[in-house]
Amino acid sequence: MSNVWDARAAAYVDSDAHRGGADLEQLVAWAEGARSALDVATGGGHVARRLRDEGIDVVTLDPSPGMNPDVISRAEDLPFADASFDVVACRTAAHHFADPAGAVREMGRVARDRVLLVDTEFMGEEAEQAEALRDPSHVRNYSEAEWRAFAEAAGLRVADVEHFEHAFDLAAWLARTGCEGDEAERAVALLGERVHDGRLTLRKIAVRAVKP
Numbered sequence: 001m002s003n004v005w006d007a008r009a010a011a012y013v014d015s016d017a018h019r020g021g022a023d024l025e026q027l028v029a030w031a032e033g034a035r036s037a038l039d040v041a042t043g044g045g046h047v048a049r050r051l052r053d054e055g056i057d058v059v060t061l062d063p064s065p066g067m068n069p070d071v072i073s074r075a076e077d078l079p080f081a082d083a084s085f086d087v088v089a090c091r092t093a094a095h096h097f098a099d100p101a102g103a104v105r106e107m108g109r110v111a112r113d114r115v116l117l118v119d120t121e122f123m124g125e126e127a128e129q130a131e132a133l134r135d136p137s138h139v140r141n142y143s144e145a146e147w148r149a150f151a152e153a154a155g156l157r158v159a160d161v162e163h164f165e166h167a168f169d170l171a172a173w174l175a176r177t178g179c180e181g182d183e184a185e186r187a188v189a190l191l192g193e194r195v196h197d198g199r200l201t202l203r204k205i206a207v208r209a210v211k212p
């Protein structure tokens with residue numbers, strides 16, 4: 001998988017869909033008061049950039065060397081001692097993880113205070129098929145109930161949940177993973193009314209989970 005992501009690195013740094021959005025600003029607001037943070041699955045580094053803007057010391061982590069993280073590692077196996085960071089954040093990445101429950105458990109272990117999670121929300125099986133067609137590294141989007149279960153199994157308390165509609169350019173979304181031709185047409189058909197005027201709107205979920 002690292003090779004796939006290394007090849008995509010520049011596209012994720014430049015991506016309008018990832019550079020900003022209400023979900024990113026929510027995550028930054030929830031990080032208020034933190035002095036240190038770990039950005040898990042940093043990708044193009046947008047979470048780290050915004051948290052550093054707020055004066056927080058950020059360590060970035062990603063398994064793909066091409067993303068230039070500070071630490072190369074999977075979320076499921078974090079190479080840090082317990083309670084190493086005030087905040088642990090992970091945005092728009094868990095849908096690629098082999099073991100999301102294990103990743104949340106690891107994030108809870110290395111967080112001193114809170115874990116901030118953002119991802120595309122489960123929108124039904126047709127949307128799942130579209131995501132998998134567009135990107136074979138897609139594993140699954142999760143519902144609010146599943147996110148709550150991951151957090152609770154990790155010994156965290158869910159303190160806040162927010163939902164967002166996130167709209168962005170459809171052609172750029174397909175191009176980022178090299179999805180074209182018949183596969184692109186099938187993916188767009190499966191997305192139905194979520195595609196309008198060349199824009200795709202996906203639902204996102206943000207979770208603030210705290211250490212008890």
Ligand SMILES: C[S@@+](CC[C@H](N)C(=O)[O-])C[C@H]1O[C@@H](n2cnc3c(N)ncnc32)[C@H](O)[C@@H]1O
Nearest residue numbers: 005018041042043046064074075091093096097
């Ligand atoms: C869409 S990008 C992340 C976007 C970024 N967090 C942002 O807010 O713009 C997904 C990232 O997940 C990383 N990734 C894939 N599997 C992973 C795993 N098991 N643990 C941690 N990161 C993983 C990929 O290398 C890639 O950089």
